[in-house]
Amino acid sequence: MSQQVRKRGKKSTTPIENSNNIIDETYLIKKKKVTIQDNTKENELKYYIVLSFITALAFYLRFTKLGTPDQVVFDEVHFGKFASYYLERTYFFDLHPPFAKLLIAFVGWLIGYTGKFKFDAIGDSYIENNVPYIAYRSLSAIQGTAIVPIMFMTMKTLGFQVPACLLASVIVCFDNAQVVDSRLILLDATLILSVALTMFSYCKFSTFRKQPFTQNWWTWLLATGVSLSCVISTKYVGVFTFFTIGLAVVHELWILLDYQKGLTLQDFSKHFLARLWALIVVPFIIYLFWFYLHFAILIKSGPGDAFMSSEFQETLLESPLAQNSKQVQYYDQITIQHKDTGSFLHSHDHVYPLRYEDGRISSNQQQVTCVDVDNAEQDPNNQWEIVPIKAEDDGKRGKEVNTNDIVRFKHVGTGGYLLTHDVASPLKPTNEEFTVVFDEKIESRYNETLFRLRLSVPGSSPKKQNQKKKVKTLATDLKILHMDTVVAMWTHDDELLPEWAFGQQEVSGNKKIQDKDNVWTFNKITNLDKSDPRSKYIPKEIKTMPFLKKWWQLQGLMFHHNNQLSSSHPFASQPDSWPLALSGVSFYNNNDTKKQIFFVGNVVGFWLEVCFLSIYIGIVLADQITRRRNYHLLSDKARSRLYNTLGFLFVGWSAHYFPFYLMNRQKFLHHYLPAHLIAALFSGGLAEFICSNNSRDAVNVNPNIKKFKMTLLVGLASLGIIWFFFYFGPITYGDTYLTPDEVKARQWLDIKLHYAK
Structure with a gap:
């Protein structure tokens, strides 16, 4: 090892110790200098040209053949039904918070639908029952499309170049599982969009950390809180997103607490209270608002009555069913x-x-x-x-x-x-x-x-x-x-x-x-004789109940029934099978046409993410071991990017994935999609890190070499991802008949497709 690489006796500056943010110091300094090439108008134009292109692709993939199949598919039987109950103002019970379901019902209300169809069974015809299912599915498709440009802008905000932004976006844009979930009347598109908005907002907030309490600082801090509220108000697994942002905030506050930062305890308290208000109090208030709206809309007796206390049931108007009940x-x-x-x-x-x-x-x-x-x-x-x-x-x-x-x-x-x-x-x-x-x-x-x-x-x-x-x-x-x-x-x-x-x-x-x-x-x-008092309808007296008492009762029931979901399911899977797309779920199959929709991830994209996650662990271990022997192979800028920016994304993936190992309830591949989103951001970032020259002693490195390596890597990865997407397209869209041999050719390890015989 040359003396140029091996430097003994020199005290190194650890980026983690000197940075209180997920974005490395060097990038923030460069961002302020308008003379730097990365921030020229020409370079900005490249970002937005590629952004427009990948957004258009996402729009096409999610909206094409949106009406296929024209039957109730998988969990549309639940969430379409709940929208109908909202439109009829009939009380129902569900395990998930109301935000995303209210959005679906809002679409139905906008187009004047009455909610007469109840989505009773998978396979029921939308056409025969005159259901505006394309409008409902369009909500998911719009949200699924928006995820891709938000990811691209997140990568740009973190200081990554166009190829890295593109790779991260391509992984999600052409992921079969993400596309399926963005084309049906489900909650997952809302959940994943909310996670993407949270990551983008917090990254944007971090760029203004040296301008505390300014308008931009407050705007993006509050935007993070609102996005967090949307996550937890859609599904309770949103708590993992809170955990991700919470770790980043704790790390930042820990740095600010250092007396060398020059902050008084009074100033530190302001920082702490600002984050407490924006990231905890405001999200909780918004979260309560959706439940308030939920109770305000559902004023009639309905199928959810039996779950609630008799005191709660006394607050509901009698439905026609209840009026005729004796x-x-x-x-x-x-x-x-x-x-x-x-x-x-x-x-x-x-x-x-x-x-x-x-x-x-x-x-x-x-x-x-x-x-x-x-x-x-x-x-x-x-x-x-x-x-x-x-x-x-x-x-x-x-x-x-x-x-x-x-x-x-x-x-x-x-x-x-x-x-x-x-x-x-x-x-x-x-x-x-x-x-x-x-x-x-x-x-x-x-x-x-x-x-x-x-x-x-x-x-x-x-x-x-x-x-x-x-x-x-x-x-x-x-x-x-x-x-x-x-x-x-x-x-x-x-x-x-x-x-x-x-x-x-x-x-x-x-x-x-x-x-x-x-x-x-x-x-x-x-x-029943006419003289019998039961033959006469007497409207019941409607009583009142405090909102917080209603909310607390419903909250307890939701958590209880969530924990009861431990029964077996033919397509349930364990978390160890998710990162490599070893499991899937049959969403739809038509015995007459032999067409099917099978929910499975893009194997090329999933495996690529696992490779990058493994490489990252190797790089971090190698860096820690070499530094123990006083070998400083990485530059300070590279280490800041490795531990702060990429470290934040790695922690985000871990926080959205590993907690599922502790759960006893039913688990499915769709639970991995938020983690998959963050892993895609991470993969784009690590790809650029690997292709860059991160050596402490790098001088006069030809930037064209970096561009060539990055272009080659992104090009090959994108080709593989896009090929797999279209190869599995027939079972993603459910619009094409496949022969048994063609079905068998698409069998992937333990995935069991229909009509393989």
């Missing part, structure tokens, strides 16, 4: 409707055949089926009298039915009692047969006629399911559990009974009582 009492004759299929519980004076087609023997007793008919209450065969158990049967009417009650059901049409027993059902041999038993057998089979009414609240705890609550028609979701054999009454329409049952739906006892399709409602009371 308290069920014993000896009421009711129709019972299956929630999933919409069919009504039915029985008739026909028996099961002694032997089924497969040779199995039945009970040869009266059939119990389900029928899909209009005006079901007009047929006594669809009517059931709800009767109390003997111990509580005083023969008097007027006693209310509650959830968790044990009851019996008497068939109005034939006079028998509903029963299930340990006999295999006709179509599902693993399930139990339902039948009707008559007076002469009731005494001996009494226990087999007992059913418990279990409250059904999706995702709720057993304690909540076992609570006692008044049973109302239309409004109370129930699981009807058999006391003797512990099965749930269930029906299905995927296969109908043969001609001996007139092609009606089978009713059977499902041993998997937690299945979500075991749910029934009491639809209508058919023997």
Whole structure:
């Protein structure tokens, strides 16, 4: 090692110790000198020409074929539904804060949509239901497009040259996962745009750090706070963005606390309070505002009522459903409707055949089926009298039915009692047969006629399911559990009974009582007399509840149900598979056209990011080791760029990625996209760092060499990223039929695509 490189006895100046910012000192000095080539009008023009070009590409990739497919895709079933509830002002419950959902609903309101379509099932047609889905998707496409130029300007603000800005932008612009999430009615485009705005605003704020409390300083500090609020108001994973900015702020305040900076404690307190106000208080106030708007809009009773306390429910107007809902009492004759299929519980004076087609023997007793008919209450065969158990049967009417009650059901049409027993059902041999038993057998089979009414609240705890609550028609979701054999009454329409049952739906006892399709409602009371007070509608008294009390209650429920998302999912994945794009999610598949949308990252871009992240760790370790031996290989400018600018981005990626290892809830590839965004910024920056001459003793280096190396690296990387994007384009846009061989050619490690056979 030459003496020029090895310098012993010289005290080095560590950039981390002398800089209180993510942007290195040298760049800030250069920025102020209008005579430096980088800030000439000609160089600025290059930035904006490339910026315009990459923005146009982002716009094209996200808006092209935006109407394909014209059906409900993946989680559009949730967020489109929530927009409809907002437009109808009907209360609902969701795990995520309201900001992004309010934006979607605002688009619907702008174009005059009423929200009549409820996005009930994946695959439902938008065209047939006259849904303005392109307007909804355009919101995501606009946000997804805006992410790319904001990234470019972030890199420019950090002092990187045009090729580095371009590489960072290309990685996200042509990423298949980012494009898919920017073309559908989802929350992710809003989340990622908010993260990008936060990074840009804080970087911009840092350029004015030597002009504290000026207008520009305050503008960009507050812009950072507003952007942070948008992140956390979209999804709670936005806390990772707070953590990223928080670490940078703590580092900056730690430097300012140094007495050598010449700040008095009073001046330091001003800096601390300014950041506390702009980055904590203001974001929290904005965060609360979205919840205030949420409660102000959702004033009608709706599907979210069951999650909230009775005190909260008293603040809501009754919906048409609630107005028609009646308290069920014993000896009421009711129709019972299956929630999933919409069919009504039915029985008739026909028996099961002694032997089924497969040779199995039945009970040869009266059939119990389900029928899909209009005006079901007009047929006594669809009517059931709800009767109390003997111990509580005083023969008097007027006693209310509650959830968790044990009851019996008497068939109005034939006079028998509903029963299930340990006999295999006709179509599902693993399930139990339902039948009707008559007076002469009731005494001996009494226990087999007992059913418990279990409250059904999706995702709720057993304690909540076992609570006692008044049973109302239309409004109370129930699981009807058999006391003797512990099965749930269930029906299905995927296969109908043969001609001996007139092609009606089978009713059977499902041993998997937690299945979500075991749910029934009491639809209508058919023997309600006009003299009965229940026949008259009396508007309920609307009560008030303090906003903060509402917010606190909802906040607790949101966190609780978020933590309950631990069930398995066929496309759930672990964080270790995300950086290398080893996992994906099936968003859409059409069995008729054999087209599909599969959510997966651009493998070239993802792997490139991992390479740069690994190289960075190697460079930092090498620098630390050599400096321990007093070898100062990097210049002060290079070390400042390595530890401050690139270090900030590396910490940002880590803060958005590693915390997922601590979570027990369901995780999917889309959780990695904010980290992927920051990794793209980091990759563009490190690419320029590698291609630059960062040696302490560099003199008279030909700048054309740096430009050539950077142009070659960016060109090759961009070609690979763009090629992969278009190669996977058919399963990104879901617009092209692929043969099984073409599908197989796109299989990537553990990714399992549809129609590969």
